[in-house]
Amino acid sequence: MRRLALIVVAISALAAPAAALALKASPGDGTLVVKKGEAPKNVPVVQLTITGSVIGEVKDAGRIVIDAGAKGPVPEVSGAGAGHDVSPKDTAQWWASNDGFKFRAVGGTFTILVYGSGVNLFAVGQGTVVLAGQPDTPSGDGSYYLNGAVDPKSLPGTPSKQLTIGTSG
Numbered sequence: 001m002r003r004l005a006l007i008v009v010a011i012s013a014l015a016a017p018a019a020a021l022a023l024k025a026s027p028g029d030g031t032l033v034v035k036k037g038e039a040p041k042n043v044p045v046v047q048l049t050i051t052g053s054v055i056g057e058v059k060d061a062g063r064i065v066i067d068a069g070a071k072g073p074v075p076e077v078s079g080a081g082a083g084h085d086v087s088p089k090d091t092a093q094w095w096a097s098n099d100g101f102k103f104r105a106v107g108g109t110f111t112i113l114v115y116g117s118g119v120n121l122f123a124v125g126q127g128t129v130v131l132a133g134q135p136d137t138p139s140g141d142g143s144y145y146l147n148g149a150v151d152p153k154s155l156p157g158t159p160s161k162q163l164t165i166g167t168s169g
Contacts, residue, residue, distance in 0.1 A: 017127060030146070031122070035152070039132040039141070046119065048123060050111040052107075052125015053106065055103070055106075062118070066092065066094075066103070067093075078103075081095065136156040136157070
């Protein structure tokens, strides 16, 4: 009986921190998933402004620009060296790598541009996005799912119109 009580106490002690760390979705939050995205060199695969969280990777050569604002949470980029200021007066930074990198920007308002090939990204929150793929490839240049869609859509050959992630209500 003591052993059972000890197990229940131990599980309860582990459950409390796990619950505290769980992300809570706000009413109106939506999602964006991009898989195997690729666009021409100077065209962003993903041009995103969101209040929420974004995680992702660029598997091949690529570049990312993240603006978290002056008081926003610090984004993390691994595998691409140190961040570089976009300009002295701007709050944005950029990173680049020929061998791929991973990134995360969690719990704030971010403007993110992702360039390259092998772009995989997951975002949750509320905001807008413009997506692009390869102009000469009707399929095979990546796909995306928006706001819980079940069927993927191919990335457009030219930058899309601005799409809404989530709802404002």
